[in-house]
Amino acid sequence: MIDFGYSLTSSSRISLDNINQKKLKKITAVEPDFLKCMACGSCAASCSAGNFTKVNLRMVILLLNRGMEKEAIALIEGCMLCGKCTLVCPRGINTRNLIINILKIYKEV
Amino acid sequence: MNKQVLVIGGGPAGLEAAGQLENLGYKAYIVEKSDKLGGHLLKWDRLFPESISAAETLQKLLEPVGHITTFLDCTVVSVSKTGEHFSVQLSNDATLNVSAIIVSAGFSLFPAEKKEEYGYNIYNRVITSADLEDFFKTGSDSRIQNPKSVGFVHCVGSRDEKACNRQCSKVCCITAVKQACEIKEQYPDADIYCFYMDLRMYGRGYEDLYLEAQSKYGIRFIRGRVSEVAEDETGKLVIKAEDTLSSKPLKITLDLLVLMVGMIKNADNENLSSLLNTRLGDDGFFQSASPILRSTEGEIAGIFFAGASTGPKTLPESINEAKASALAIHGYLSKQK
Amino acid sequence: MIFNGKQRIWSEYQKEIPDDHYFYVRSCIRQNFFPASEKTFLDIVQNRLGLDFFETEHHTTCGGIAYHSDSIPQETLMTIVARQFALMTDAGYKNYVASCITSFGIYTETLETWRHYPELETKVRESLWKATKREFNKPEYLAHASDVIYKLRDRIATASVNRLVNKKTGEPLKVVEHIGCHYSKMFPSKGVGGAEYPYVLTGMIEAWGGEIIDYPERRHCCGFGFRQYLVKANRGYSLSNTHKKFESMKPFKPDMIITNCPGCPYFLDRWQYVISEMEGKTYGENSQGIPVFTYEEVAGLVLGYDPWDLGLQIHQTGVEPLLDKMGIIYNKADKYKL
Numbered sequence: 001m002i003d004f005g006y007s008l009t010s011s012s013r014i015s016l017d018n019i020n021q022k023k024l025k026k027i028t029a030v031e032p033d034f035l036k037c038m039a040c041g042s043c044a045a046s047c048s049a050g051n052f053t054k055v056n057l058r059m060v061i062l063l064l065n066r067g068m069e070k071e072a073i074a075l076i077e078g079c080m081l082c083g084k085c086t087l088v089c090p091r092g093i094n095t096r097n098l099i100i101n102i103l104k105i106y107k108e109v
Numbered sequence: 110m111n112k113q114v115l116v117i118g119g120g121p122a123g124l125e126a127a128g129q130l131e132n133l134g135y136k137a138y139i140v141e142k143s144d145k146l147g148g149h150l151l152k153w154d155r156l157f158p159e160s161i162s163a164a165e166t167l168q169k170l171l172e173p174v175g176h177i178t179t180f181l182d183c184t185v186v187s188v189s190k191t192g193e194h195f196s197v198q199l200s201n202d203a204t205l206n207v208s209a210i211i212v213s214a215g216f217s218l219f220p221a222e223k224k225e226e227y228g229y230n231i232y233n234r235v236i237t238s239a240d241l242e243d244f245f246k247t248g249s250d251s252r253i254q255n256p257k258s259v260g261f262v263h264c265v266g267s268r269d270e271k272a273c274n275r276q277c278s279k280v281c282c283i284t285a286v287k288q289a290c291e292i293k294e295q296y297p298d299a300d301i302y303c304f305y306m307d308l309r310m311y312g313r314g315y316e317d318l319y320l321e322a323q324s325k326y327g328i329r330f331i332r333g334r335v336s337e338v339a340e341d342e343t344g345k346l347v348i349k350a351e352d353t354l355s356s357k358p359l360k361i362t363l364d365l366l367v368l369m370v371g372m373i374k375n376a377d378n379e380n381l382s383s384l385l386n387t388r389l390g391d392d393g394f395f396q397s398a399s400p401i402l403r404s405t406e407g408e409i410a411g412i413f414f415a416g417a418s419t420g421p422k423t424l425p426e427s428i429n430e431a432k433a434s435a436l437a438i439h440g441y442l443s444k445q446k
Numbered sequence: 447m448i449f450n451g452k453q454r455i456w457s458e459y460q461k462e463i464p465d466d467h468y469f470y471v472r473s474c475i476r477q478n479f480f481p482a483s484e485k486t487f488l489d490i491v492q493n494r495l496g497l498d499f500f501e502t503e504h505h506t507t508c509g510g511i512a513y514h515s516d517s518i519p520q521e522t523l524m525t526i527v528a529r530q531f532a533l534m535t536d537a538g539y540k541n542y543v544a545s546c547i548t549s550f551g552i553y554t555e556t557l558e559t560w561r562h563y564p565e566l567e568t569k570v571r572e573s574l575w576k577a578t579k580r581e582f583n584k585p586e587y588l589a590h591a592s593d594v595i596y597k598l599r600d601r602i603a604t605a606s607v608n609r610l611v612n613k614k615t616g617e618p619l620k621v622v623e624h625i626g627c628h629y630s631k632m633f634p635s636k637g638v639g640g641a642e643y644p645y646v647l648t649g650m651i652e653a654w655g656g657e658i659i660d661y662p663e664r665r666h667c668c669g670f671g672f673r674q675y676l677v678k679a680n681r682g683y684s685l686s687n688t689h690k691k692f693e694s695m696k697p698f699k700p701d702m703i704i705t706n707c708p709g710c711p712y713f714l715d716r717w718q719y720v721i722s723e724m725e726g727k728t729y730g731e732n733s734q735g736i737p738v739f740t741y742e743e744v745a746g747l748v749l750g751y752d753p754w755d756l757g758l759q760i761h762q763t764g765v766e767p768l769l770d771k772m773g774i775i776y777n778k779a780d781k782y783k784l
């Protein structure tokens with residue numbers, strides 16, 4: 001193959017056609033609250049780990065829904081399960097159970 | 110003889126106003142430009158947020174107006190005001206002499222084909238929220254064939270300067286949520302996506318329905334406006350949008366796309382307002398004397414408003430406004446000799 | 447696809463295209479990219495159809511390349527445009543037709559700018575007078591050359607020797623139409639058929655026997671994008687955009703691509719070669735590319751011009767698969783004649 005000094009750029013576009021629906025169904029089954037997020041950002045705003053790391057639960061839920069699993073895991077691994085997000089979530093999401101199960105289901109890749 | 114009031118428009122607001130006026134002892138006339146009473150309510154199946162039957166609701170609205178003189182397929186041709194009396198010429202050559210006029214002429218649905226990039230009437234599987242409601246009502250639409258994936262596009266022709274409609278149409282957010290749940294009920298295997306700019310869940314029970322749509326029906330909400338629609342080689346729809354929450358362009362292939370068409374002014378508002386010597390706002394809807402304290406009254410004494418003629422409203426809002434308007438007329442006419 | 451839905455949109459975007467008497471301006475880059483296209487255009491309108499198309503050697507670039515590459519400001523661009531209008535005025539013409547899509551966009555943009563800001567027009571008139579002692583009238587009608595061929599499509603069809611039909615199967619050829627971004631995306635009402643579903647090339651293809659393909663990335667840019675290509679560090683973006691279009695059109699199995707822009711046929715043609723060398727991927731039948739044409743070349747083929755007189759040997763993606771499908775007889779050795 002010839003090297004012309006430039007190359008094809010891989011698309012950064014989200015493709016909802018290629019999402020792992022099985023895993024989404026699994027996480028929804030073990031923690032139905034996964035569906036309740038409305039992306040308000042209270043969890044990330046109050047996160048004690050988030051001040052020093054990239055931890056951001058709002059973004060994790062979004063990324064999983066958009067099929068960006070690796071990126072999602074990178075944003076949740078630093079969670080210390082302190083539970084502050086559970087306190088502030090206006091939709092009463094069981095964030096602790098959600099986070100533990102996200103790591104269980106998506107880290108086994 | 111009882112004082113007479115003309116009701117222009119026989120939709121829910123007009124029906125309710127006419128019924129209330131009769132109760133208050135006035136003689137009401139309804140002029141309706143189509144061949145049926147009921148307005149847009151005729152086309153609905155179930156009403157948000159509690160899935161109340163539209164047909165039964167309309168039936169209840171129609172009951173008290175059974176004996177009211179109604180002119181169908183009829184419009185107002187001219188209006189002249191002498192003192193406190195209006196002489197109104199109708200297109201069926203009848204002339205009415207009334208003491209007050211209620212404008213309950215309603216709204217029009219945004220013509221979805223104007224948003225050319227969404228391909229309504231060009232791509233087979235693009236339908237409007239009105240088409241979907243009709244499908245729920247009649248059970249048949251050749252474009253809906255056991256869809257496995259369905260998208261809803263909020264704000265089609267609303268909040269859109271390019272479509273010359275800056276206003277929020279108020280009812281589409283909750284209608285989309287309602288219809289998304291309903292289509293999921295019919296097709297439990299389907300994945301459903303709502304593309305929204307903001308979700309305006311302001312009414313009682315709306316937020317509950319939104320939560321139910323997420324947690325019970327698994328509807329996915331994507332914050333971003335659909336930019337364009339195309340067909341792939343199998344006839345499925347390819348949708349492009351930005352997922353604004355993750356700041357990335359997004360693509361999805363769908364079996365069915367529903368355009369939530371907004372509420373816009375009627376094309377004949379301009380003519381009607383010049384006949385009545387009233388003003389229209391920049392949005393083309395009628396302007397009331399004061400948006401807060403006198404929202405049902407016109408600037409000309411004897412002209413009143415009810416329902417969506419003064420801007421997008423939900424059904425209960427329109428009906429409440431019709432009651433308020435009837436009461437305002439009662440107050441106005443009681444002062445006359 | 448609901449065909450009459452498209453027809454309804456097309457009926458809303460019809461522009462007035464005069465029949466005759468045009469001042470014709472060439473494109474600066476097309477003469478390098480596809481040099482025979484403009485010659486073919488003039489031969490068709492002047493000699494085959496006997497129309498009055500005038501051109502002058504005093505015409506220069508419209509400045510579009512420099513403008514879109516951020517090298518010159520709009521005032522300079524408008525003064526260059528004013529000079530071209532002065533040439534038209536001197537020659538006694540009122541209808542202005544541009545060979546280049548970007549020029550057409552530049553002329554439209556300039557006229558619209560002057561309509562909204564008349565003081566800018568006054569300023570440009572002064573600048574032109576100071577620099578060249580020239581004065582000008584604005585064109586009464588502004589057309590792109592593809593508008594003219596669109597207008598003449600039925601006359602060309604009547605005189606046709608070949609049709610856009612697979613001679614062996616009798617099936618219409620599947621054609622991808624690609625419209626230059628500057629044709630109607632900036633001013634939808636200035637293009638035949640508007641911006642979302644342009645009709646200018648579709649009309650030609652229908653009249654000449656072909657069938658149009660509407661594929662998902664139809665509206666996407668060809669990939670040129672001026673700065674994307676001109677700066678080598680960005681060139682991968684240019685290539686990636688073209689790649690995206692080919693990936694999207696491939697399942698529809700197109701026989702050919704027709705374009706109405708200088709850059710589009712060039713990049714859709716050249717990048718197919720680059721993708722095949724870089725990725726080993728081709729998009730046509732039998733590991734070949736999809737032949738790409740200008741609308742003048744297609745008109746020429748339909749009218750029976752010799753493929754090599756149309757300059758088709760300049761293309762990087764071989765055109766022979768299409769010539770064979772259309773049943774056009776050609777001399778293989780003549781491809782390399784001078």
